[in-house]
Amino acid sequence: MGLPLLSLIVFTPAAGAAVLMFLRSDAAVRWVALGVTVLDLALCIAMLAGFDTTTHAMQFTETRQWVPAFGINYALGIDGISALFVFLTALLGSTCVLASWVAIDRKVKEFMVSLLAMEALMLGVFCALDLFLFYVFWEAMLIPMYLIIGVWGGDGRVYAAFKFFLYTLAGSVLFLVGIIVLYFNGGETFDILALTAQDLPFGVQSWLFFAFLVAFAVKVPMVPVHTWLPHAHVQAPTAGSIILAGVLLKMGAYGFLRFSLPMLPDASVYFSTLMLSLSALAIVYGGLLALAQDDLKKLVAYSSISHMGFVTMGLFALNLRGLEGGILQMFNHGVTTGALFLFVGLIYERTHTRSIADYGGMMKAAPVYTAFLALFILSSMALPGTNSFVGELLVLSGGFSANLAVGAAAVLGALLGAAYLLGMYGKVALGPASVSARFKIRDVNAREIAAILSLTVFVLWVGLYPKPFLNIIDASAKHLLAQVHGEESGP
Amino acid sequence: MTAAALLQSVLASLPEIVVVTGACTLLILGQFVQKRQEHFLVWASVAIVLIAALATLMLAGEVRPAYTGMFVADRFAVFFKFVFYLATVLTFLLSRKYADIEGIGSSEYYVLLLFALSGMMIMASATDLMSIYVGLELVVLCTYVLTGFLRRERRSNEAALKYVILGAVSTGIFLYGVSLVYGLTGTTQLDAMAAAVTGGPLDPGLLLAVVFIVAGLVFKVGAVPFHMWVPDVYEGAPTTITAFMSVGPKAAGFAVILRVFLNPLVAASDVWIIVAVIAVVTMALGSFVALVQDNFKRLLAYSSIAHAGFAIFGVVAGGADGIASVMLYLLIYSFMNLGIFGIVTMMRNGDFSGEVIEDYAGLAKQHPGLALLMLLYLFSLAGIPPTAGFFAKFYVLAALVERGFVMLAVIAVLLSAVAAYFYIRIVMVIYMREPERTFDPALTPLVRATLAFTAAGTIGIGLFPSWFLRLAQHSAFGG
Numbered sequence: 001m002g003l004p005l006l007s008l009i010v011f012t013p014a015a016g017a018a019v020l021m022f023l024r025s026d027a028a029v030r031w032v033a034l035g036v037t038v039l040d041l042a043l044c045i046a047m048l049a050g051f052d053t054t055t056h057a058m059q060f061t062e063t064r065q066w067v068p069a070f071g072i073n074y075a076l077g078i079d080g081i082s083a084l085f086v087f088l089t090a091l092l093g094s095t096c097v098l099a100s101w102v103a104i105d106r107k108v109k110e111f112m113v114s115l116l117a118m119e120a121l122m123l124g125v126f127c128a129l130d131l132f133l134f135y136v137f138w139e140a141m142l143i144p145m146y147l148i149i150g151v152w153g154g155d156g157r158v159y160a161a162f163k164f165f166l167y168t169l170a171g172s173v174l175f176l177v178g179i180i181v182l183y184f185n186g187g188e189t190f191d192i193l194a195l196t197a198q199d200l201p202f203g204v205q206s207w208l209f210f211a212f213l214v215a216f217a218v219k220v221p222m223v224p225v226h227t228w229l230p231h232a233h234v235q236a237p238t239a240g241s242i243i244l245a246g247v248l249l250k251m252g253a254y255g256f257l258r259f260s261l262p263m264l265p266d267a268s269v270y271f272s273t274l275m276l277s278l279s280a281l282a283i284v285y286g287g288l289l290a291l292a293q294d295d296l297k298k299l300v301a302y303s304s305i306s307h308m309g310f311v312t313m314g315l316f317a318l319n320l321r322g323l324e325g326g327i328l329q330m331f332n333h334g335v336t337t338g339a340l341f342l343f344v345g346l347i348y349e350r351t352h353t354r355s356i357a358d359y360g361g362m363m364k365a366a367p368v369y370t371a372f373l374a375l376f377i378l379s380s381m382a383l384p385g386t387n388s389f390v391g392e393l394l395v396l397s398g399g400f401s402a403n404l405a406v407g408a409a410a411v412l413g414a415l416l417g418a419a420y421l422l423g424m425y426g427k428v429a430l431g432p433a434s435v436s437a438r439f440k441i442r443d444v445n446a447r448e449i450a451a452i453l454s455l456t457v458f459v460l461w462v463g464l465y466p467k468p469f470l471n472i473i474d475a476s477a478k479h480l481l482a483q484v485h486g487e488e489s490g491p
Numbered sequence: 492m493t494a495a496a497l498l499q500s501v502l503a504s505l506p507e508i509v510v511v512t513g514a515c516t517l518l519i520l521g522q523f524v525q526k527r528q529e530h531f532l533v534w535a536s537v538a539i540v541l542i543a544a545l546a547t548l549m550l551a552g553e554v555r556p557a558y559t560g561m562f563v564a565d566r567f568a569v570f571f572k573f574v575f576y577l578a579t580v581l582t583f584l585l586s587r588k589y590a591d592i593e594g595i596g597s598s599e600y601y602v603l604l605l606f607a608l609s610g611m612m613i614m615a616s617a618t619d620l621m622s623i624y625v626g627l628e629l630v631v632l633c634t635y636v637l638t639g640f641l642r643r644e645r646r647s648n649e650a651a652l653k654y655v656i657l658g659a660v661s662t663g664i665f666l667y668g669v670s671l672v673y674g675l676t677g678t679t680q681l682d683a684m685a686a687a688v689t690g691g692p693l694d695p696g697l698l699l700a701v702v703f704i705v706a707g708l709v710f711k712v713g714a715v716p717f718h719m720w721v722p723d724v725y726e727g728a729p730t731t732i733t734a735f736m737s738v739g740p741k742a743a744g745f746a747v748i749l750r751v752f753l754n755p756l757v758a759a760s761d762v763w764i765i766v767a768v769i770a771v772v773t774m775a776l777g778s779f780v781a782l783v784q785d786n787f788k789r790l791l792a793y794s795s796i797a798h799a800g801f802a803i804f805g806v807v808a809g810g811a812d813g814i815a816s817v818m819l820y821l822l823i824y825s826f827m828n829l830g831i832f833g834i835v836t837m838m839r840n841g842d843f844s845g846e847v848i849e850d851y852a853g854l855a856k857q858h859p860g861l862a863l864l865m866l867l868y869l870f871s872l873a874g875i876p877p878t879a880g881f882f883a884k885f886y887v888l889a890a891l892v893e894r895g896f897v898m899l900a901v902i903a904v905l906l907s908a909v910a911a912y913f914y915i916r917i918v919m920v921i922y923m924r925e926p927e928r929t930f931d932p933a934l935t936p937l938v939r940a941t942l943a944f945t946a947a948g949t950i951g952i953g954l955f956p957s958w959f960l961r962l963a964q965h966s967a968f969g970g
Contacts, residue, residue, distance in 0.1 A: 067957045069964065070889070110859070136876040143870055146915070150923050151855075158923050162915065169875075169911050173904035176885070180892040180900065 005047055006060045006076040009086065010123045012040045013093065017116035026108040030101060033112040037094035037119065044090040051083055053471045056479035058129060058193065066133070071189050075129040080476030081257050081327060082126045084469065085250055088334045089126065091454065092246040093119040096239035098451035099342050103238055103349050104152055111152055114144040115239060122247050126254065131179050131190040134258075138251065139172055145240070145248070153235040160228075160235035167228040171218035178211030182263070196262040196483060202270075209267035212260050219252030220308050223282045233301035234354075238345025241297065245304050246338035250330045253311050257327070257480065261315070265484045268318070275316035276402060280409035282309030287416030291423075296344045296354045299424055300337060303380065306413055307333050313410060314395035318484055322398020323477045324470060329391030331469065332462060336379045336388060339455045343373050346448055351439045356424060361433025366443040370429040372452050377425045379459045381418050387462035500557035503564040505550060506543040506572065507612050513539030514605035521598020529587070533937075536583050536601045540608065544576045560680050561619040567818075570966035571615035571746045574822055578739035579608045581829045581945065584937040585836050586731045592839060592933060593729060595640050604735065607633035611743035620669045620679040620704070623747050627665070627711065630740050631658050637735075638728040650727025657710070657720045665707025671700035681750060701762060704751060711744035712799045715773040725792035726846075730839060733788060734832030737795045742821045745802060749814055752806055753968075767807045771902055774800030778910040787835060787848050790913060791828075794872060797910050798824055801887060804903050808890035815967040816886040819959060823871075823883040823952055830945030831868040833938060834861060840933040848917060853926025861932060862921050864946055869918055871949045873911040879952035886960070 016036030023029050052059060058077035066074045078086060096115055104111045121144070124137035142165055150161030183190060186198040200208075218225045229249075233241050261268050286306030293299040311333065314326025346369065347362075348354055363370045379386035382393075392414065400407035444452070462469055501508065517535055524531055547569055555564040582604060590600065610629025617623040635658065639651025673679050675697050676687040710717035725733045752766065777797030784790035802824075805817035838845020845851075855862035871880035884907065891900040952959050 065957075067960060069957065069960050136881070139876045139881070142875060143866075146918070147922060150919060158919055161923075162912075162919070165915055166908070166912060170905070170908045173908050174901065177888060177892065177897065177900045177904055180885075180889050181897060183889070184892055 004062050004076075005043065005050075006078065006127045007062055009040060009043045009047065009090070010076070010120055010127055012036060012043065012120075013116040013123070014120035017113045017120070020109055020113050020116065023109065029109045029112050030097070033116060034094065034097045036116060037090070037097050040119070040123075041090040041094055044087045047078075048083060048087055048472075051078075051472065053080065054475060056080065056475040061129065063129075066130075070132070070183075071191070072132045073130045073191065074133060075191065076127040077129045078127055080473045081480070082254070083472055084327070084331045085126045085247070085254060085334075086123060088250070088331055089119060089122045089247050091458075092242055092334065092338050095338065095342065095451050095454060096242050098447055099242060099345055100237065100239040101447060103345060107151065111148070111237075114147050115243075118144040118148065118243060122243075122251075125251055129192050131182070131192055131195065131259075133190075134192070135172075135176060135179055138175075139169075141248070142168060145243070148240045148243075149232055149236045152237045153240065155235075156231070157235045160231040163228045164232040167218050167225065171215040171225070174211045175215035178208050178215075181211070182208055186263075192258065198263070200264070202266050205264040205267035206270065209260060209264045209271060212255065212264075216252040216255040216260070217278075219255070220249060220312060221252070221305065222278050222308075222312060223285050223305065226282070226286075226305050229305060230298050230301045233304075233341075234295065234297045238341060238348070241301075241341040241345070242338045245300070245341055246334040249304060249308055250334060253308070253315060253326070253330055256312070256315050262480055262483045265486060268316070268484060272316045272318055273403065276313055276399070276406045279309045279313035279316065280406045280413075282306065283313070283410050283413030284416065287413045287420065291416060291420040293420075294356050296347070296356055296424070296428075297341070298354075299356070299420060300340045300344060303340075303417065303420065304333070304337055306417060307337065307380075309413065310392060310395050310410065313399050313406065314391075317395070317398035317402035318481070319398050319401055320477060320481055321394045322402060323481060324473050325391050325394025325396075325398055327473050327477060328462070328466070328469060329388065329395055331458075332379075332387040332391045335455050335458045335462075336376055336386075339376045339452065339459075340380060342451060342455075343369070343376065346444060347441070350441050356427050359428040360431030361429075362441065363429045364433045365439075365441040368449070369444050372444075372456065373429060374425065375456065375459060377421050379463070381421050382414065385460075385463045387459050387466075389463060390466045391462075496559075499555065500562070503550065503555035503557035504562060504616070506547045507609050507616075509543040509546055510539060510605055510609040510612065513542070514602050514609065517598065517605065518602045521602065524598060529590070532598050532601045533583050533587050536605060537580055539605060540576050540580050540583075543612075544573065547572050547576075556618075558622070560682070561622040562613070562616050563618045564616055565968065566966040567749075567814075567968045568612075568616040568746075570818055570822075570963065571742060572612050574742045574825055575608055575611045575615070575739050577822075578735055578742070578825055578829065579604060581833070581941050582731055582735040582739075584941045585734065585829075585833055587937055588933050588935045589729070589731050589836050589839060593641060594643075595729065600637070600640060603633045603637050607637070607735075607739070611739055614743040615746040617747065618681050618750065620672065620681070623751075624666065624669065626743070627747070628662065630743060631662070631711070634732070634736055634740060637732045638724055640729050640732065641727075644727075646727040647729070648727075650724045654720055654724045657717075661707050661710035661717060664703050664710075668700045668703025668705075668707060671696060671703065675700065702765070705762065705765065708744060708748050708751065709769060712741050712748065712803075713796050714769050714799050714803060715776050715796070718773065718776065718796050721796055722789045722792040725795070726786060726788045730788065730832060730836045730845075733791075734829055734836065737791070737828050737832065738821075738825045741795070741799065742825065745806075745817055745821055748803075748806060749817060753809055753814060763807055763809065766803060767896075767899060770800050770803035770807055771899070771906075772800075773797070773803060774903065774906045774910075776800075778906050778913075781910065781913045784913070785848055786846055787851070787917075788846050790848065790917075791831065791835070794910065794913070795828065797906070798828075798872075801884065801903060801907065804899060805887040805890055807899065808887070808894045808896065810890070810894065811964065811967050812886075812890040812893060815960075815963040816883075816890040818967060819886055819963040820883040822959065822963070823879040823949075826945045826948035826952065827868045827871040827878075827880055830864065830942060830949060831872065833941050833945060834865055834868070837861075837932045837934055837938050837942075838930070840931055843930045848920055849927070850930075851917065851920050852924040854921045856926050857929060858932060861942075864942055865921055866918055867946055867949055869914040871953070873914040874907055875911070877950070877953045879949050879956070882953055882956040882960075 061077035128134035290302035382388040613626030641647035713721040781793035871878035
């Protein structure tokens with residue numbers, strides 16, 4: 001065992017945050033924060049380069065005793081399911097720093113410290129192989145996120161931050177009891193891999209399934225516990241929205257993948273129809289709500305609810321296409337919706353309005369901006385050639401074979417998506433130029449293009465050549481499916 | 492009692508003797524201390540506590556029963572005594588500047604705190620209802636006086652009066668329970684009581700006695716239905732004394748509760764159902780009423796009621812892990828609560844009371860360091876990892892689930908989510924509001940040291956709970 005690569009990945013941003021505390025000038029703070037996130041991204045690329053796609057086993061594992069009395073370990077490791085998200089988190093980390101470069105003009109240091117702390121904790125969640133450690137990272141994220149929304153957000157930030165905090169806290173405390181119940185029923189261990197190997201009675205499984213469901217559903221968020229999301233998104237600063245949409249929403253789905261499906265397979269199968277129906281509901285309901293929005297951020301926020309519905313649908317289709325599509329779609333949603341929030345943020349910095357009605361004819365004023373926007377809108381609509389097409393196609397094909405009605409509802413949701421996204425683009429980019437002319441909008445500058453380009457690469461890469469990404473997921477997804485259906489599979 | 496037994500007894504109670512003797516000496520010396528030399532009082536008091544701590548440590552090796560079964564120096568007592576030392580020393584360190592500002596520079600302040608400390612120590616070691624009573628009264632008599640120490644303030648006087656009257660009633664109830672026990676079993680020793688009733692069916696009179704004793708003890712930790720004094724007394728007392736009372740005497744009350752409640756006599760009598768109800772109601776009341784408080788000290792009073800409720804869940808769980816969970820909870824609570832009261836104490840400067848929540852508006856802008864500390868304590872009180880408060884909560888819940896009380900665990904966590912709301916509300920005021928006026932915190936090196944120490948404890952136990960967990964498990968009896 002050589003370098004503890006995962007520890008380095010997790011703690012580099014944390015160390016960076018500590019360094020920032022001692023800096024005085026805002027410019028230095030920004031550059032150091034950028035440097036740290038880029039360094040972390042480089043570490044993640046190194047990690048992916050050394051990732052073995054042929055096995056579902058945990059890689060780069062590290063284990064140290066933490067609280068021996070409870071068998072709690074500091075254990076890190078990644079498999080194909082977490083690898084993509086570790087990478088996505090690091091990728092969006094640097095995007096967030098770039099997005100906040102001028103948008104955050106007060107308490108810059110505190111903001112960057114929160115941002116880096118957040119990144120460290122999110123990376124920790126995806127790397128943790130110990131349930132207790134996972135929970136510590138999972139719950140600690142509330143603190144920096146609460147501050148990011150509440151201190152640097154819009155006018156209604158305090159209410160939004162509160163609502164975010166209480167919803168997620170109320171969800172996770174039940175999760176905590178669930179974890180402890182699991183500990184005592186699963187052989188008194190917090191080791192995630194050991195717990196997945198346990199065969200729990202169905203009664204315990206279904207109890208735990210619902211305890212976990214509350215926590216994960218709030219984070220995803222699934223209808224009907226989604227109401228915190230639009231508030232949080234609308235009020236959060238751009239970087240906050242990117243984190244929320246790009247990574248935080250993935251945590252709920254990741255929880256299903258890491259805990260619900262492998263540890264509670266019988267309950268997962270038993271309740272899959274319920275979960276599929278809730279997903280279909282989210283897809284259609286989120287799409288309808290998005291259709292009705294005039295606020296750009298709200299539109300993207302509601303579209304997230306709809307898109308995450310696709311993800312949960314893929315997961316609970318409980319077949320390989322659905323599962324791989326769902327996981328890929330999580331990654332895609334992070335890239336695409338993260339970028340969309342970035343676009344909304346860029347335009348908001350210039351005009352200080354988010355109302356769609358205030359815009360029109362942006363094509364003329366900011367051609368580069370609108371060209372990129374078009375690409376990401378198409379990606380969000382899942383047009384062939386973009387990343388989401390691959391994911392959504394897999395999810396739909398998985399969903400149809402699981403449940404015809406649910407698949408049909410999802411197609412309706414996809415249509416709705418086209419409607420609100422094209423409608424929004426039409427009003428903002430095309431339309432009469434007179435409307436937005438009064439703002440004197442500058443086109444994007446080099447820094448902003450850098451942030452956008454880093455995400456554009458993945459829209460096209462996954463869209464045109466998804467194989468490397470599916471390869472990463474493949475072995476682990478197959479293994480997970482075998483666990484759910486109670487079959488043993490080789491390494 | 493033979494000379495040898497007496498020597499043994501004196502040895503076992505050496506720390507108590509050190510504190511009492513020290514307090515008496517200080518009482519006399521205090522009369523000769525000039526104005527502007529009050530530092531001497533702080534250092535002398537701290538020195539007395541440290542000597543007692545040293546003595547405790549040296550005697551910690553073995554179990555020493557003393558005074559014909561009324562008193563015992565065991566690891567359980569040692570653990571609690573260290574919590575008391577911690578609370579008392581930090582209170583001394585916080586007091587100096589505050590006493591100056593409030594004009595309460597007299598030596599009695601320190602002497603009374605030392606006497607209260609000795610009372611708490613006796614409570615932790617008591618194994619007989621009579622010695623419990625002696626310790627209990629020693630503590631409350633001192634705190635009555637300390638509560639009313641701001642003589643010029645009506646609020647302080649009123650609080651003291653209320654405390655005395657309600658305290659006397661609870662003492663009466665407790666003594667009545669004791670007399671019933673003595674009448675029915677012929678003994679007041681906890682072990683002998685247990686022996687007297689094993690075998691036969693439980694006497695309903697004895698059950699009644701237990702209920703009375705429970706009521707008396709519950710008053711001391713501020714649990715429902717005997718919580719009414721807490722907000723008024725906490726608000727009216729000098730802030731340093733509030734800090735002390737919320738930690739020291741409360742921990743002492745729990746020490747007694749653990750000894751009495753987990754005694755076979757009580758364990759046999761299904762009393763845990765009463766205790767469970769008390770825990771739920773206490774936590775619910777503390778959490779919900781705290782939501783609407785505007786005065787910070789009152790809010791912390793309700794918060795401390797809620798925390799007492801959470802700790803009682805550990806008593807319900809029982810067993811070695813249940814006991815250890817309560818002990819660890821109290822230790823961690825001491826760190827975070829003294830920390831936050833340290834900040835409240837320091838906010839009292841000039842015409843600034845530091846008691847209204849509005850006073851903290853924009854603290855983050857003016858004093859980012861203090862705001863960060865406050866953030867730490869508040870999140871710890873709310874039980875968010877990686878702070879120590881989370882681990883405290885986790886251990887109690889684990890003990891509950893282990894005993895099969897999953898429903899109680901669910902209730903406890905849901906109520907703690909409610910409680911999180913008001914801690915987060917204060918974070919909001921600190922970080923998300925604009926400061927209304929500038930203020931100058933009463934920061935002395937001693938206060939700084941206190942805050943640094945409590946912060947180190949709050950974050951340190953959170954990140955490395957292992958050692959403290961072992962300590963608590965090692966010190967719990969019945970394991």
